[in-house]
Amino acid sequence: MKLRPMVSALCIASIAMAGCASKVTQPDEYSGFLSDYSQLKEAKSPSGAEVMRWVDPNLDVSRYNAVYVEPTQFYPKPHATAKIPDSTLNGINLYFNQALKRELAKSLPLANGPGPGVIVVRAAITAVSSKTESLKPYEYIPVALVVAAVSTGAGIRDQQTTLGTEAQFLDGANGKVIAQVVRKGTGKSLSNDSQVMKADDVKGVIDGWASDLHQSFVKLKKR
Structure with missing residues (x-):
């Protein structure tokens, strides 16, 4: 490869990596699961993670005595791939649902359905990806494809696993x-570009999300 094309490729890759490394979900990554994104603001979760969040300023959590977690889902519905098979998708969704119930039950009793005094939690996984192959519920910027190509060509084999959620x-x-x-989060790195992603690779991300929800409720009660 001649010097100038090589430098150009590396510059493009650096720019793309900087964009993809953003810890806050960008507007062009929103899935459409929420009805309104206009009031979301950058904030810190109880664990210190960067998120986009909105809370009704008039919210009085003392009015609620139970929480109902709707069955979690993928939005939009993804198509399995060899890298991210159905078994992985099903495992991620099942664990997400279990983790939310486990952590939120520390704040309020679990209800069997919506009703007066009940907070309803509606949550979705909106992105599941590895570095070089992804289910794209939202589209990454095209230049991200250059990052994957340059990384592979340079012999960089670690594959980053990423999850996104909207609730x-x-x-x-x-x-x-x-x-x-x-919000979004990064799970375990896969050892090479042929390794199949498993639900275990992102369970730590899901645990962090669920724990933050519980801690957020605790903070609101003290407000």
Whole structure:
């Protein structure tokens, strides 16, 4: 490779990596799962993670005595690949649902459905990806493909696993949205570009999300 094309490729890759490394979900990555993104603001989760969040300024959590977690889902529905098979997708969704219930039950009793005094949690996985192959519920910027090509050509084999989520919290009596959050996280690195991604690779990310929800509720109670 001649020097000038090589330098150009590396410069493009550096720019792309900087964009992809953003810890906050960008507007062009929103999936459409939430009905309104306009009020989201950058914030810190209880664990210090960067998120996009909105909470009704008039929210009084003392009005609620139970929480109902709707079955979690992928949005939009993804298509399995050889790198991210159905078994991985099903495992991720099942664990996400279990983790939310486990952590939120530390704050409030679990309800069997919506109703007065119940917070309804509606959450979705909106992105599942490895570095070089992904299910694209949202589209990454095209230049990200250059990053993958340059990294592979340079012999960089570690594959980064990433999850994105969007969630809204509703008043169980009237369906009013009382809070929303959008965030993403990085799981375990895969050892090479042929390794199949497993649910275990991102369980730590999901545990962090669920724990932050519980801690957020605790902070709101003290407000």
